[in-house]
Amino acid sequence: MEKQEIRTFGRRHGKKLSPRKMALINDLLPALMPNPENSGRRILEIGFGAGEHVRALTNDNPDAEIIGAEPFVNGVAALLSAITDDKTNALLPPYRNIRIWPDDVRILLRDAKYMFDEIWILHPDPWPKARHEKRRLLQAEFITLLSQHLKNGGRIIIGTDHWDYYDWILDQVKNTSMYIVSGEFKIIETRYQHKNMADTAAPKYLILGHQNGI
Numbered sequence: 001m002e003k004q005e006i007r008t009f010g011r012r013h014g015k016k017l018s019p020r021k022m023a024l025i026n027d028l029l030p031a032l033m034p035n036p037e038n039s040g041r042r043i044l045e046i047g048f049g050a051g052e053h054v055r056a057l058t059n060d061n062p063d064a065e066i067i068g069a070e071p072f073v074n075g076v077a078a079l080l081s082a083i084t085d086d087k088t089n090a091l092l093p094p095y096r097n098i099r100i101w102p103d104d105v106r107i108l109l110r111d112a113k114y115m116f117d118e119i120w121i122l123h124p125d126p127w128p129k130a131r132h133e134k135r136r137l138l139q140a141e142f143i144t145l146l147s148q149h150l151k152n153g154g155r156i157i158i159g160t161d162h163w164d165y166y167d168w169i170l171d172q173v174k175n176t177s178m179y180i181v182s183g184e185f186k187i188i189e190t191r192y193q194h195k196n197m198a199d200t201a202a203p204k205y206l207i208l209g210h211q212n213g214i
């Protein structure tokens with residue numbers, strides 16, 4: 001029997017969806033489900049929120065398949081709305097390389113065939129109360145799971161403006177086989193980051209790879 005996993009996200013549904021968004025969920029989303037058999041460059045973004053960074057990844061990596069995972073239905077609908085023609089609901093050409101996993105990413109990652117060049121996690125839910133700490137996504141066990149889906153030379157890029165969580169993640173990494181590596185990457189301000197700007201100073205970023213310094 002599968003181990004019951006602790007829920008790492010909050011609500012799955014927000015306000016009622018518009019008829020267009022409902023149609024996109026029902027008619028387009030099934031065609032955008034990822035397929036483990038695809039080969040080539042692949043990038044995963046976990047917890048994409050409204051999907052603005054998934055879209056930026058798509059623009060910057062037209063040769064790669066971008067898979068976004070997000071269990072919040074309204075977030076999935078927001079991304080679908082942004083990548084389609086608002087009259088025909090057809091997928092806009094620059095977004096042909098997007099795939100959407102509308103659920104907990106840990107379910108997708110049960111399939112060992114999914115291997116990634118980059119895995120992005122921007123502003124994971126911080127679950128700041130001590131009694132909720134077990135709901136934090138970036139536990140050592142999860143980072144180890146991600147490392148098993150990372151190609152050689154691949155990178156995990158984590159960003160959070162919750163500095164306590166950042167330090168906590170650093171401690172978790174010590175209990176994995178992953179290393180902190182240096183590197184350059186382009187970043188955009190996500191919706192969650194923008195909402196939180198009043199409370200926090202600036203995001204901190206962390207890049208993880210398989211080998212020390214490489």
Ligand SMILES: C[S@@+](CC[C@H](N)C(=O)[O-])C[C@H]1O[C@@H](n2cnc3c(N)ncnc32)[C@H](O)[C@@H]1O
Pocket residue numbers: 008009010046047048049050069070071072075103104105106121122123124125126137190191192193
């Ligand atoms: C604080 S929001 C940040 C959203 C977005 N990255 C941003 O910066 O605006 C964290 C997101 O992670 C998603 N999330 C949490 N646990 C997840 C999981 N196990 N699999 C996929 N997404 C998850 C939540 O639904 C939520 O939308």
